[in-house]
Amino acid sequence: MSKTFEMLELLGDHPDGISAARAAEITGHPFSTAYRLLGGLVESDYASFDPSTKAYTLGMEVFRLAQKVAHRxxxxxxxxxxxxxxxxxxxxxxxxxxxxxxxxxxxxxxxxxxxxxxxxxxxxxxxxxxxxxxxxxxxxxxxxxxxxxxxxxxxxxxxxxxxxxxxxxxxxxxxxxxxxxxxxxxxxxxxxxxxxxxxxxxxxxxxxxxxxxxxxxxxxxxxxxxxxxxxxxxxxxxxxx
Structure with a gap:
């Protein structure tokens, strides 16, 4: 779970998007691990993937939760x-x-x-x-x-x-x-x-x-x-x- 949160933080630090290869390089995880973590975030809508740029960004679920916390x-x-x-x-x-x-x-x-x-x-x-x-x-x-x-x-x-x-x-x-x-x-x-x-x-x-x-x-x-x-x-x- 900590690796997933680490990946979310990384996406937050790269609002314009980051590739799985770059994410692996920054975190030190194998490419397969970074790819799997990012894929899981996309499936749960915590991240989005742009096929044209191969870049991952934060998804709408993060925005929804942030809005709930802010309003609370x-x-x-x-x-x-x-x-x-x-x-x-x-x-x-x-x-x-x-x-x-x-x-x-x-x-x-x-x-x-x-x-x-x-x-x-x-x-x-x-x-x-x-x-x-x-x-x-x-x-x-x-x-x-x-x-x-x-x-x-x-x-x-x-x-x-x-x-x-x-x-x-x-x-x-x-x-x-x-x-x-x-x-x-x-x-x-x-x-x-x-x-x-x-x-x-x-x-x-x-x-x-x-x-x-x-x-x-x-x-x-x-x-x-x-x-x-x-x-x-x-x-x-x-x-x-």
Whole structure:
């Protein structure tokens, strides 16, 4: 069973598709094993196979289950209208993310009227470079252990790569209640995020607004914090206790 899950993860890492031969090469399994595992996933609709390209991709059953989980956790259907209202009010793209290991997993996005976000549901962002990640990391009870585990690789020339600098920024985030980044995660993009706590004060997610630098400066995004925090509270109110 673990080999099957490994193959599912591999398909998730290759959204444009992967051949059985390449899957065997990456996993180290014999070709016959990789072919059998992929075939089983296709039979159960957890994978799809394109005969013209000989490529395997994730199937609709994975999408169906993901949608069920997202809805159960209040991260998709129950909150999409709130993000849509936030985007309509601010004119900027909104992003909802949760923690997954040492990354921020995007679960929902609503594109602004003039551009689409640089992240899609299912994408992972580094905790130390993205606003959504920094907001999650700042309120992690085990933040110090997480910092020690991070590799602090730079995504842009503005990325924070020094753990002590990150510690100082996280303290600032806790004081202000928001995390902002200017071209730390993607060149040409600013973003600002706030944490989403449930009614018992537990960290659930982070909510962000993202805008290209030519449209809004980081200071201009900061002016939208009241709207962002209100939406975060509205999201929290919809989570089951």
């Amino acid at each position: 956790r209040g991260l998709s259907g129950a909150t999409r209208d709130l993000l849509a209202e936030l985007t309509a009010a601010t004119g900027e793209s909104s992003i909802l993310a949760v923690r997954r290991g040492n990354a921020a997993l995007t679960v929902l996005t609503v594109d602004g009227p003039q551009f689409r976000t640089t992240t899609d549901p299912g994408d992972e962002s580094p905790l130390h470079t993205s606003a959504i990640g920094q907001a999650l990391l700042a309120h992690d009870p085990a933040a110090e252990a997480t910092i020690e585990a991070l590799e602090f690789e730079a995504r842009t020339p503005n990325s924070i790569t020094d753990p002590d600098q990150m510690r100082r920024k996280l303290e600032q985030i806790r004081e202000t209640g928001w995390a902002g980044q200017s071209e730390e995660n993607d060149v040409g993009m600013n973003a600002l995020a706030v944490p989403v706590f449930d009614l018992d004060g537990r960290l659930l997610a982070s909510l962000a607004l993202a805008a290209p630098v030519f449209r809004r400066s980081l200071d201009e995004l900061v002016a939208l914090v009241p709207q962002l925090t209100k939406t975060a509270a509205d999201i929290a109110a919809r989570f089951p206790r």
